[in-house]
Amino acid sequence: MSSEATLHSSEKLSKRGLRLAGLVVAVVLVAVVVIGLITRATQASSLKTWTDEQAVPTVNVVMPEPGKTGPVLDLPGRLEAFIRAPIYAQVSGYLKDWKTDIGAPVKSGELLGEIDTPELDQQLVQARADLASAKANSELAGTTAKRWQAMLGSDSVAQQDVDQRTSDYTAKVALMNAAQANVDRLVAAKAFARIVAPFDGVVTARDTDVGALINAGGGTGPQLFVVSDIHQLRVYVQVPQSYGPSIRPGSTAVLVVPEYPGREFHAKVIATSNAVNANSGTTLVQLLVDNTDSALMPGAFAHVRFSLPVDGTALRVPASSLIFDNAGLRVATVNDGNKVAFKKVSILYDYGKSVEIGAGLQAGDRVIDSPPDGIKDGDAVKIASEDATAKPHEKA
Structure with missing residues (x-):
């Protein structure tokens, strides 16, 4: 009896333990499910929040x-000599010789070349002969007029005759003066046979040679020489209309030329045209740049950089x-x-x-x-x- 009771008691305890273990497992499973649902909901909420945040850039x-x-205005410009004088012939003839070639420095009045003027020389000889004849006629007419004037006091000649002799003398003096003026004109023309430099500068062109036929052109014929003063150079720039008011006389600019990379030359605005070109919409600005070292050449291209004021x-x-x-x-x-x-x-x-x-x-x-x-x-x-x-x- 005792052993059967003990066995029955053990079976009851075993069934109770199984039920307790099953309950614990069920609770654990429910907890896992609940935790999973809560985690998933939290992650979904976080994902939505992150997505919403990412939607805002x-x-x-x-x-x-x-x-x-201020801005820097870079414009093309051209260099010109401070003074440039093309030399033309004022008398006709043949070039006798030339004294200076291109690149030679010259002083004011220095001889550049000389023209042989045989025709002008003959005209001058004739004019001097005419002057001598006019002087002789004038002197004779003067002597005659004085004699007739003296005889008028003795009533041996008529007043009309005296007046005629006096008028003849006056006319002969006028002819003599005209002959003298013609001689002076030809002498002055002969002086132009010597071609001289009008100012200190450099010979930048020689377009003639010994023996060439020279025709007096008066600026319309071919030029013989060109003398340029290049100790300073003028710089001409076409500035757009919108920048015209910012660039006035007294302002400065920087020049850059291709032959001197990295080197800058400083120029100063000296004048503006105060007018706008209707075709290009630009205004002409003139600057002056020092060229005492003759580094820059007239006729060259340059970049001109203006530093504009700050707006x-x-x-x-x-x-x-x-x-x-x-x-x-x-x-x-x-x-x-x-x-x-x-x-x-x-x-x-x-x-x-x-x-x-x-x-x-x-x-x-x-x-x-x-x-x-x-x-x-x-x-x-x-x-x-x-x-x-x-x-x-x-x-x-």
Whole structure:
């Protein structure tokens, strides 16, 4: 009896333990399921939050700021001699010889060449002979007039005869003066047979040679020599109309020529035409550059760089912030509600990496740099770094 009771008691305990273990397993399974559902719900909520956050684009913003230096206007220019004089013949003949060739420095009055003038020489001989004849006739007429004037006191001649002799003397004096003037004219013309330099300078052209037929051109015939004063050079530049008011007499510019890479020459504006060419829309500006070392040559091409004054009303932004589409040229800004607001702008000057805005922006605007594709007016955005709103962009 005792062993049977013990066995029955053990079976009861075993069944109770199994039921307890099953209950524990069921509780564990329910807990796992509940935890899994809670985790999944949390992850779904986090994913939705992350997705919503990713839907709002993150942008970099810059603050437009005034430029510290003005733009540089680079224009082509041409160099001309300070004074340039083409020398023409004023008498006809044959070139007897020339004394100076191209590149030779000359002084004022120095002989460049000489013309042989046989025809003019003969005219001068004839004119001097005519002058001698006129002088002789004048002297004879003067002597005759004096004698007739003396005889008038004795009433031996008529007053009419005396007047005729006096008038004849006056006419002969006039003929003598005319002959003298003709001689002086030919002597002056003969002086032009000597071709001389009109000022100190350099012979920049010689377009004649010994034995060449010379015709007095008076500026219309071929030039014989060209003398140029190149201790200073004039620089002529066509400046666009919009920049004309910024370039006035007294302002300076830098010249760069191809034959001296890396070297700069400084010029000064001395005059402007104060008129706009209707065909090109430009105004002519004249500068003066020192050339005491004769490094620059007249007729050469040069780059002329003007440093324009700073426009205090203009603002600079990166070129990457510009948007050009069917709505025109715009920039995207971020308003106080962190939403996109497009603004139309106009470029005053392009510096390459940055641009100067003439109108459309305010100094406090937050401009989006490299705006994302598809961004629209009113879209919400997130600023990459709040510090960026306080930092102006780095200019190129």
